[in-house]
Amino acid sequence: MTNFNSRFLSLHVMLLALSLLWLPSGSYADDWDIAQLMQLLAQNQSAHSSFVETKSIAMLDRPVTSSGELFYTAPDHLEKRTLKPKAETMVLDHGTILITRGNKNYRLQLQDYPALAAFIDSIRGTLAGDVAALQHNYILRLQGAMAHWTLQLLPANEQIKTVVQRISISGEKGELRSIEILQADGDSSVMTITQLAGP
Numbered sequence: 001m002t003n004f005n006s007r008f009l010s011l012h013v014m015l016l017a018l019s020l021l022w023l024p025s026g027s028y029a030d031d032w033d034i035a036q037l038m039q040l041l042a043q044n045q046s047a048h049s050s051f052v053e054t055k056s057i058a059m060l061d062r063p064v065t066s067s068g069e070l071f072y073t074a075p076d077h078l079e080k081r082t083l084k085p086k087a088e089t090m091v092l093d094h095g096t097i098l099i100t101r102g103n104k105n106y107r108l109q110l111q112d113y114p115a116l117a118a119f120i121d122s123i124r125g126t127l128a129g130d131v132a133a134l135q136h137n138y139i140l141r142l143q144g145a146m147a148h149w150t151l152q153l154l155p156a157n158e159q160i161k162t163v164v165q166r167i168s169i170s171g172e173k174g175e176l177r178s179i180e181i182l183q184a185d186g187d188s189s190v191m192t193i194t195q196l197a198g199p
Helices: 004-019 034-041 114-127 131-135
Strands: 046-056 064-073 077-084 088-093 096-101 104-109 138-145 148-155 164-172 175-183 188-195
Touching: 034 131, 034 138, 131 138
Parallel strands: none
Antiparallel strands: 046 064, 046 188, 064 077, 077 088, 088 096, 096 104, 138 148, 148 164, 164 175, 175 188
C-alpha cells in the first residue's frame, strides 16, 4: 500500500494518545509506580480529546502539522479524525483498520501485518491496564511524580524496533500533555492533547 509506513506511524500516535487520555486526577504519593498507572488505565471506558500533531520528516524542508479529534470506546474501538489540513479518518475495530481519505477507503487486516499487530496488542494491554501484556513488547520506564511524569516505551519486540526507536508519553497529574515518537529512521512526531467534555 502506498505510504503504508506513514499511515502505520500515524496509527502509532493515535493509539498511544488514546491509551492515556482520561486518567483520573486523584492525589497520589510522589513514589507512585507503573502498577498504580496501570490501575488507573484499567478504569478507562471511553475518551474524547482534540489533538495537534507535528511531524518532522527528513525529506521535507519543514515540519507537517495536523489537527483533529481522538475517540476511544472500550474494549477495542479506536478512532482518529484528522480535520486539518485534510480530512482523514482512521478506525480500529476487532482487528481491522479502516482508513478513509476523501472518497477512498483502505482496509487493513492486522493479521497481515505482524509488526502492526504486535504494536496494537501492546496498546490494548495498556488500555486494559495489563502490564504483563505491555511488557511483552516494551521495556517501560516511568519517571517523575504524579504532578509531572513521563512514561517511556522502549521496544523489546524486534519487529517494532524496525519502525520505532522510542516513545515518550508525558503528563501532569491525571492529564496527558504530549506524546513523542522517535522513529528508527530518525523522523519524529509530537502530539499535544487536550481533553474534551465527551464524544
